[in-house]
Amino acid sequence: MKALQFSRTGDLAALEVVELPTPVPAEGEVLVQVKAAGLNPSDVKNVLGRFPYTTLPRVPGRDFAGVVIQGPDDLMGKEVWGTGNKIGFSRDGSHAGYITLPASGVALKPSSLSFAQAASLGVPYTTAWDALERSRVDGQTRVLVIGANGAVGSAAIALAKVRGAQVLAAVRRPEQVHALDAQGFKAIALGKPEELAAQVAEVFQGGADVIFDTTGFWLPAAVQALAPFGRIAIIAAPVDGHVQLPALALYRKGGSVVGINSLLYGVEACARMLEQFGRLFDEGKLPLPEGLVETPIEEGLARYAEVNQGGADKVILIP
Template structure:
């Protein structure tokens, strides 16, 4: 692939129409269709990104299914993106950028298209060492992990337990925490794959399929417990065990759960240990609000402290519905849609 067409676009020759994956009504991935839509130049304070690659997240699949109340079809889905600025302020023209946001794909058209219109404040320069496909698969997982660790105020020398450490957010939380000087204990079902980001962060693992979470944490911490739990699973029995494993002034970050299920725990030891529960929903952050976090993440990818995402599948835009179906089936690794 060459950048010559993009250079011409940056010079001012935007096409009149561009392809986009769009759904006109909620439903299964089959509701998605590629359409040729009019393309207007960006307005004041905006930029137009020629998208090269954009991942498909579980929240994108839920969006098409109608589980996001803020979305009104017809809508182009897609939260994460990587591409080149094709129109906008002169200082950004031709820049390779990446990003994510809880507004794009939901309250405004998203990244599963050849072009994405954004506020200039949403632009962040892509790490040079990542391909467009890799960069387009970072946003949701790493931003969610970053927010949770900031909320918990994880400090160097503290111990973090990640439940669901082989998932996207769990792996991101593990490597970010290790980069901040924390001890990381990774909990997952079975053995973590060799390419799991959590293996970059720690050698301490708990097999949730074979070991008692609370007992193992007590043994690994000398009975002290952990300072922070990042719960990416939300299964009541695991969350209850994690709450019991919190040290004095411990914090639990929750990002997952199942509708109707309840977590039960005893309040007296919880408040006597001055513990806290923190909820995180990255959908509440717009692309402009996520851009500073993407800027902060860049150094970790450029230094190699954060491993590139493992791309399981890459589908051309014409096969976008298949990419959504793959994520709906639970494909391990990142699934991306490529535009160019």
């Protein structure tokens, strides 16, 4: 089978298109013919050596959608999708023609999603779902999502809306504000960090109950924009991993910071998440992904480079 593989880390030149034997599923596993695989920034960081637990050589890739061709009778021939913390890191991932994983680690693909659409959602939607769950977002919550135009941010505002929350989206550019307004979301354009609290107060009197910063750069400002007993969810940090936290303001508000890391969840836990919001797609409660860039896996090296350079397109690799 055709696959992307790296045998060392440090730069993207380590990634190669190779021919590998089709993997053989172990007892209790399924063999999935990959029809589409998402390319996430974490896949690029994996090749660059940002994850110390990655073992080599390795086929990268976390998100996929495909068809079960070996496994338990009740899954044979079924269209499935999946993601999780080991695939692409300590076991071969989805940027290949086939993948094996535990049978309990796949979910049935929603019929409303194409293979490419399903493959685009794993990491963004499980991350957003986890952030909202652990920040206790419900119909009484006022939520601010910073970076709402990104993959995770877009998932977060869609899922928060389904939960009945009041949603405020924060983005950088005026045209992004207009696009979100057209989708029915209240949105603001981010300016100076010291202005964020006033911007939020114009929409949510007293501050936001939950602030989800998908960028890693707004934590100090988010504390000032937080309502009493509010929660701030974070999924990223500056390159050095450090940020100055106004602790006095945080504890005076009774606030808390919630770290969100999708790599804490195995394929089985992720499959249960996919099942839950997968039903929402089939019920027409979540927007279908658009603007995907489908590309043959043989062109994967160029697509990895584009993502590494900050390309905004959601790339889907097709074996």
